Amino acid sequence: MRPSLLDPLFAALTVLPGTGPKLEKLYRRLFDRGEDMPARVVDLLFHLPTGTIDRRSRPKLRDVVPGSVVTVAVTIDRHRPPPPNRPRVPYQVYASDDTGDLVLTFFHAKRDYLEKLLPVGEHRTVSGTTALYDGILQMVHPDRVVSDEELHKLPLVEPVYPLTEGLSLNVVRKAAEAALTKVPKLPEWQDEAWLKRNDFPAFADALNALHHPAEPTAVMPETPAWSRLAYDEFLAGQLALGLVRQHQKSLPGRGSSGEGLLRAKVIKALPYALTPSQGRAVDDIVTDLARPQRMIRLLQGDVGSGKTVVALMAAATVIEAGRQAALMAPTEILARQHLATIAPLAEKAGIRVAVLTGRERGKERDETLQRLAIGELDLVVGTHALFQDDVAFRDLALAIIDEQHRFGVHQRLALARKGEAVDMLVLTATPIPRTLVLTYFGDMEISELREKPAGRQPIDTRTIPLDRLNEVVAAVGRALNEGKRAYWVCPLVAESETSDLAAAEDRFADLKKHFGAKVDIVHGQMKGADKDRAMARFSAGETQLLVATTVIEVGVDVPAATVMVIEHAERFGLAQLHQLRGRIGRGRDRSTCLLLYRAPLGETAKARLAIMRDTEDGFRIAEEDLRLRGEGDLLGTKQSGIPGFRIARIEVHGKLIPAARDDAALILSRDPHLASPRGEALRHLLYLFERDEAIRLLRAG
């Protein structure tokens, strides 16, 4: 149960004065809350300002620079209401100081209201944006009007918040003000010495400092106040991950070990030797699997680094122990690709494999399910279809999940629940910078495949403006004549799949004119079997140029393909370009990647393409990507449902993550049940950042 101390923070926003159900709906939108998820006080408190309006400039009227925000002390001289029946003419109030005049302009104003607000003959301090109209200094709808008595209440630096249509800055500001008064006195959950060392204020003080900026720089993410809250958020996250892990470790696992005979058979079937890092990864996994605890290991490896065979070795380990394994891929194409790599090796090693995707139906599917349930299959390769209700295993021991960021956590767990004490191996081809690995996966064990299999040639990458398209087509034509195989990736038009497709189809028609039957197309809206056929024809060399939308992004493996053209490369993210380029350079022949862009390029796009030209190191590319655009969509978090951060900005605060991680580890080693006074305080933190599922685990364990 949530500590009652936090109740005021989790109350619906409608508890704030002036915030009715109508406004509350707008706040839901602002905070990205779901339809039936009310906006709460805490959401508003965590909605931090992005800037300020600085009202500290208090010039005489003579010195006002039109266009600037100023605060000026004036005397009200006279009112000029619009003529009767002409409501569109603005209501004007004339004011002055001893150096000049100012006209205050109001549209659709109520006369009574303005006469009360700005009584003729009195002093007022007004603040707002000035402008020059017809040579006269004006202020349209002053933001603030105060009398001399109220002058001390005028905030000279006001926070600016991200808004949504229908919510004005003043409304949000007032609400934030009211929300601040709801912050209770909370026990400190951070280590005092750590706070001191970093100059971090207390939680409530930090919120105050940001929502009540004393000066414009007070709302910068670099401030101790913001950093404190970011650290809170990181610590909550790390603690939650730590608790989950602690819980998982406390559950009985089942050691799967054997003499490694089956692995030896797989190795014997391989037409190549494992790279040193593949060997190390296999050792790591075998050691994990033999332990009576559950494995949660991340196998990180750049595209083409050979993760599939490592996954197969892992599967072989549990299969030798008489149990089953499942390999889940995010797309149909990928699942089939894995199967194609695995099946011949498995057959030689005597491993029984089947595939299960949305495409298997009827008798075929029934038969596979039947064989899985009675243990006649050792390994099943598939897609989401694997965690449907009627899929049952005789004894699932290992779940291998490829391209993990495309699956939500609950999907991972759904697969794990199909067995008893299921070990988990997660494969990711997106090289994730260390800091992010920590954030998203906590102290998940990691194996890295850093070197590419031997014999790979570097890829020659060039950037070319789109107006040289003809030359590119000619060059591709020469390559095709030499028997080479090429991909042609079409621009990504984010808004709609149909326009993506139209672009690809246009290009296909165009290239067909040049190269006839050598050209084929594959895209996301094709039927599965048609996609497979297109891939198979290309793989077999029956077609040589494959026009594609980004469906080929992940995992597709045709080692003979050595040319890749990416149209409108400037529209792709770095990670995506890297993934795409990873489709070539997989065989022994030299590969070329042409990045076509529409000139002129913006600075960031220029930098991105330059990085692609300079390096093939996925880890470096990932780091650069992070640097260039912040955490952004690097992990595809938007699609995956991995929650991003509410307060922390990875680019600014990311360096605090290792500390938060160590902190969490130390806390849990000393106080695994969060029972000490600090532990109690930390429970508040977990609730505040809604990591309370983790607390439930404490009770369950």
Ligand code: ADP
């Ligand atoms: P990814 O890590 O992108 O999933 P894959 O597992 O698809 O990479 O492997 C890419 C290609 O490299 C496959 O054709 C595979 O057979 C091959 N491969 C894997 N390991 C080695 C190795 N040690 N030596 C040579 N080729 C390898």
Ligand code: MG
């Ligand atoms: Mg792969």
